[in-house]
Amino acid sequence: MAGAITLERILALQAAYIRCIDSNELEAWPDFFADRCLYVVTSAENHKAGYEGGIIYADTKGMLIDRVAALRQANVYEKQSYRHIVGLPNVTKNGGDSAESETPFMVVRIMHDGGSSIFATGVYLDTYRASGDDLKLEKRVAVCDSSRVDTLLALPL
């Protein structure tokens, strides 16, 4: 069945998403999302407390496109270097043309002097929507373990 959301398709989407950001192809980033989507970056503390908002909150694809434009204008992203590593997705729901998964992530920041440090860790809470061969994120909540995440604004998670 073409529309079934296999683990392989989820792995492929997660890998391609990360590559898009770390290759600095940010303009392609909004296309990982469905037209009707929700993208939130928040902290574990706020998420646990049930706050719906976050450090970043976008509930239309247009807001994601605007965000890339803002990052390009601020020009901060290109001055810094990051590397995302995602772990194995844990598929918590899967039925019909929709699925959910939780995927741990880590972002390493590479300094100008060549040193590296852990920039952020957390978990992606994702909802997928399949339409034929097309798999999109309908919802991504990036829950950061640390509450010190203001500088995260420099790149998408």
Place this chain on the structure above:
Amino acid sequence: MAGAITLERILALQAAYIRCIDSNELEAWPDFFADRCLYVVTSAENHKAGYEGGIIYADTKGMLIDRVAALRQANVYEKQSYRHIVGLPNVTKNGGDSAESETPFMVVRIMHDGGSSIFATGVYLDTYRASGDDLKLEKRVAVCDSSRVDTLLALPL
């Protein structure tokens, strides 16, 4: 064949195991193991030297359940935050209803001030047992790269 241990099933178990711990759902952790099981946390140095014991040694599921109770009573786990990332499992044996794999892992510790550091790295030496659709760990030896792992007692690996 329902009982075949596919890579997909191994990926799913590894992802669910990690999620269980990092979501602080420790009471569900012993269920990843078969009733007759072995769980050991040791250092690379001791493992290489052939010592069978370890920092943690449990050879019944009941000992795992006891361990969770002790962690809850000590209440240490909840005061700290950890993030596991597992790499890709390397399946070294697979036949019938049993399989073995080696999976690298990393644990990041998130401090109260928001900073993060590498808490532990190592490799999971796992033996799986399948019973129908059910896949369990018959044996997990978590070999930590560093010999400085006493504080590991605060959470399962």
Place this chain on the structure above:
Amino acid sequence: MAGAITLERILALQAAYIRCIDSNELEAWPDFFADRCLYVVTSAENHKAGYEGGIIYADTKGMLIDRVAALRQANVYEKQSYRHIVGLPNVTKNGGDSAESETPFMVVRIMHDGGSSIFATGVYLDTYRASGDDLKLEKRVAVCDSSRVDTLLALPL
């Protein structure tokens, strides 16, 4: 079709490659490559600038074998401990008996005092060649995010 390069085969090769190095079974490392192969370690800066050379450059399997011999003679590798974690491969091309992928990696270095730090991060740009059930690397370019990678000479990436 026996020769098809499935995601599962790519995952298996990536996992086995990493295990070979971290288990210090370096003599088996050249066998992950095809007889006609290219292995390059370079920096993101140099790669972006289009420089074909690198910190390490080997265009025959014999050079890889020589490299292992040199590492063994220098005896540096065994004094240090490293742990590779690879993320999910992003398969960018796949057709017939050849495929390409980009796979993020991180290497952690474990110090003698027990502390750990990030040694290197980057991405593997790989070309695979399948011959029946046999899958080999025809080309691996390990692009390191940091330009400070001279000490990388101590182990293969």
